[in-house]
Amino acid sequence: MWIKLKALSSILSHLLIGIALVDANLRCYDTGNFTLNSTYGKNRDLILASLLPNVSANGGFFTASIGQNSNKIYALGMCRGDSTPNGCYTCLNASIQDLIASCPNRKEALSWGGDPPCLARYANRPFFGILELQPTDAGYNTADITSNLTQFDTIWESLMDRVVSKASSGSSTKYATGEADFTAFQTIHALMQCTPDLSHKDCDSCLRQSVSYYESCCRGKQGGYVQKPNCWFRWDLYPFYTRNASTAASLSPPPSPASPPPLSVNSTRKKGNYRSARWHAGFRKTLM
Ligand SMILES: *[C@@H]1O[C@H](CO)[C@@H](O)[C@H](O)[C@H]1NC(C)=O
Ligand SMILES: *[C@@H]1O[C@H](CO)[C@@H](O)[C@H](O)[C@H]1NC(C)=O
Ligand SMILES: *[C@@H]1O[C@H](CO)[C@@H](O)[C@H](O)[C@H]1NC(C)=O
Ligand SMILES: *[C@@H]1O[C@H](CO)[C@@H](O)[C@H](O)[C@H]1NC(C)=O
Ligand SMILES: *[C@@H]1O[C@H](CO)[C@@H](O)[C@H](O)[C@H]1NC(C)=O
Ligand SMILES: *[C@@H]1O[C@H](CO)[C@@H](O)[C@H](O)[C@H]1NC(C)=O
Ligand SMILES: *[C@@H]1O[C@H](CO)[C@@H](O)[C@H](O)[C@H]1NC(C)=O
Numbered sequence: 580m581w582i583k584l585k586a587l588s589s590i591l592s593h594l595l596i597g598i599a600l601v602d603a604n605l606r607c608y609d610t611g612n613f614t615l616n617s618t619y620g621k622n623r624d625l626i627l628a629s630l631l632p633n634v635s636a637n638g639g640f641f642t643a644s645i646g647q648n649s650n651k652i653y654a655l656g657m658c659r660g661d662s663t664p665n666g667c668y669t670c671l672n673a674s675i676q677d678l679i680a681s682c683p684n685r686k687e688a689l690s691w692g693g694d695p696p697c698l699a700r701y702a703n704r705p706f707f708g709i710l711e712l713q714p715t716d717a718g719y720n721t722a723d724i725t726s727n728l729t730q731f732d733t734i735w736e737s738l739m740d741r742v743v744s745k746a747s748s749g750s751s752t753k754y755a756t757g758e759a760d761f762t763a764f765q766t767i768h769a770l771m772q773c774t775p776d777l778s779h780k781d782c783d784s785c786l787r788q789s790v791s792y793y794e795s796c797c798r799g800k801q802g803g804y805v806q807k808p809n810c811w812f813r814w815d816l817y818p819f820y821t822r823n824a825s826t827a828a829s830l831s832p833p834p835s836p837a838s839p840p841p842l843s844v845n846s847t848r849k850k851g852n853y854r855s856a857r858w859h860a861g862f863r864k865t866l867m
Contacts, residue, residue, distance in 0.1 A: 634668075640657045
């Protein structure tokens with residue numbers, strides 16, 4: 580079972596200003612509205628429609644802009660690195676429908692929905708290549724890691740470090756997965772991705788802040804995810820992505836410090852439920 584993060588740091592809560600929460604996997608920015616049938620509204624529909632075929636046809640990432648002056652609109656679409664072209668198309672189609680339905684008159688909005696997720700985003704300002712760390716969407720698995728957390732963390736942190744490096748050093752695609760064995764029976768799986776318009780440095784920064792965010796909210800849990808406008812991160816104790824030799828970080832397990840005790844997984848979690856719950860059920864929800 581996934582729990583959406585609810586606890587907000589009061590220091591950060593001012594960041595909520597300007598963004599209205601509408602749905603679990605969407606953000607409708609409160610930075611301005613357009614009126615129905617306006618040129619901006621027509622441009623939004625046009626650009627979202629053009630995004631749909633072009634993202635999957637261009638390897639899972641596409642940006643576009645149309646219009647002039649105050650009617651100019653920018654849009655970006657990205658699918659997860661292991662999505663098939665069909666999966667990418669289906670995810671974006673649903674996300675775009677959701678955006679239009681949930682943010683009917685907003686000048687700016689983004690969606691991270693789908694499983695595997697895809698990113699659909701538009702705004703009346705240029706945002707390509709610009710690192711934005713807020714809003715953040717995060718969640719964790721309620722089950723705890725019950726074995727020695729110190730030993731677990733050592734392996735986990737080393738894996739995260741390597742997957743961040745691998746993802747951020749990509750050029751046309753900034754996507755990487757990696758695995759590390761904790762015990763003979765327990766493997767940590769991690770996936771990271773940035774929008775490829777980011778620089779190496781900004782991608783690295785986005786992912787590292789996502790990993791830190793997870794550590795500060797959710798350390799000791801058996802899985803979690805953090806999503807930001809420019810990057811996403813997820814880890815779990817089961818393979819939740821399609822491995823691809825060309826993108827995997829091909830990590831061999833680090834030499835184990837003695838042999839760690841078995842990790843006792845709370846088996847009340849069922850893999851199938853866990854995955855579908857990821858996007859559909861019972862999230863407690865907020866953003867920072
Ligand atoms: C935009 O419209 C929504 C309702 O759709 C409203 O709640 C919000 O306050 C409006 N924002 C601005 C900036 O006018
Ligand atoms: C928008 O345009 C449609 C079709 O031209 C029309 O039926 C509708 O009344 C218009 N809506 C507004 C709010 O102007
Ligand atoms: C998207 O693809 C369509 C069809 O391939 C093409 O006509 C259109 O110009 C593309 N859109 C943009 C914004 O490049
Ligand atoms: C997987 O790797 C192959 C090359 O090994 C590549 O052609 C294919 O596009 C990759 N698929 C994904 C989803 O990255
Ligand atoms: C796209 O979404 C619409 C509305 O949900 C749906 O009717 C349509 O079948 C979808 N198209 C594809 C190819 O998934
Ligand atoms: C956990 O492992 C660390 C490092 O191997 C060790 O120093 C520590 O005593 C262990 N803690 C427990 C509670 O077993
Ligand atoms: C597993 O989780 C359930 C529900 O969260 C809890 O009641 C149970 O005590 C846990 N078992 C172990 C071995 O941690």
